[in-house]
Structures are given as structure tokens and as C-alpha cells.
Amino acid sequence: MTNQTVGRPGLPADPRADVAEPSTSCPVEITLDALRGRWTTLIVRELLRHDHSFSELRQALPALSDKVLADRLAHLVRSQVVDRQREPGWPPRTRYTLTPHGRALGPVLQALWDWGSETPQPPARAATS
């Protein structure tokens, strides 16, 4: 765009890093979109620990409703983070695992964690959700 964009530290040398407005093809937006929604990062955290059935996820996150869990899992499947696997046998069981790409969210969540844990507590933080 301008020569101000050349050689700056910590920003990728990729034309997508120079977009002048929000774009769904921006890699940062793709990742934030995959993580969006209440509970999403907690579900990914559970699946980073080990794979789960639907009911095991409900047990690990007891305040999460079936509807929201199903919605978040469908979003994570669409975002190529989660794989849904039917297990053979009866009763029918589905296991949820992270895809290899989903597993690569580990360091991303770590980076998000590290920055947030170093955020000084403001004098009066309004509780927002």
C-alpha cells in the first residue's frame, strides 16, 4: 500500500496483511471466527485434553445445554477444528476429536492465554459477556 508497510516487525509479508477493510478471507478473521461464541474455547480445551463423546462433553461442562453444545460442535466441524466419528456397535455413539488442524489451536490458545494473563486488572472492570 505505502512504503510504511515494508519491513515492519512482527507482521507477515503477505498481501492479505494489507487489506483496508475486514475480510472473511483474512487469516486472523478465519481464526477468530473459528473460536467465536461462548463456550467454544472451553470445548476446544476439553478436546485438547482427550476425545469425548457428546455426553462426556456435557459432563465436563455441566452448565452447557445440549442445544448450545450441538451448535458449537457443528460450528467447530465446519471450521475444520473438530472431527465427528461414528463408533461401530450399539447403542450408536459419536466421538468428537480434534482434527490435526484443530490440534494446532493449542499454541494459539496458549498465546491468547499468555496475553490475557498478563493484562493488568483495571480498577473497575465491567462484567460483560
Added chain:
Amino acid sequence: MTNQTVGRPGLPADPRADVAEPSTSCPVEITLDALRGRWTTLIVRELLRHDHSFSELRQALPALSDKVLADRLAHLVRSQVVDRQREPGWPPRTRYTLTPHGRALGPVLQALWDWGSETPQPPARAATS
């Protein structure tokens, strides 16, 4: 919580990593909250390049309205990412710079970028915003 949480790779050994429901004091949520909102990451990108006046930010991101820019800057100031500095002299000018903590978002955005840029393009990605 259970011994499944001990020694897992890539997750911090911190009691906040074991919360069973969304919490505004979770470090991951603090970071995602700082980055939330359309345009927010683009404004941080501009300020990672160099500090800006309000009108320079408007020039760098021409499709962004004054109202949304003012809103996003106020949010980033509250989130301790951006510092607002009155410059002496006339006409009054305000410069926006990243705080040291805001500057530390560089590696976080890089981690978000890296994951998103490795996300395989799905067959038909619905355009959402």
C-alpha cells in the same frame, strides 16, 4: 478437577484453565474480548506499524466511519491496548499509540494469522461477517 487435567501438553497449569463455564476472568476470554468487534484487529495492525492520529487512522482505513473508529479506540483504551496522548500546541491533536501490553499483541495476532492461513479452504464457505 480430575487427574486427566494433570500433565497434558499445551495447556497451562493454572486453576483458571479448569473453569467449567465461561468466565470474564479467564485469560483467553480477556484477550478475545480485547480483540472483539469488526475492524479492531485492523486498527491494532495499523498501530503496530506506527502511531497515528485519528485522521491518519481514518485515512489508512477509509471505509471505517468516525463513529465506529471512535468506538473501537475507546474499547482498545479500556482494554489497555491503546494509549491516547494529547499533543501540545494548536490545533489540538491526539495521537494513538500502543501501550507496551498492546505491543505484545503482535505475537498473538501472528499466532491467529498462522493458524488461519493454514486453514484449508472449504468447498463452499458461506460469506459471514
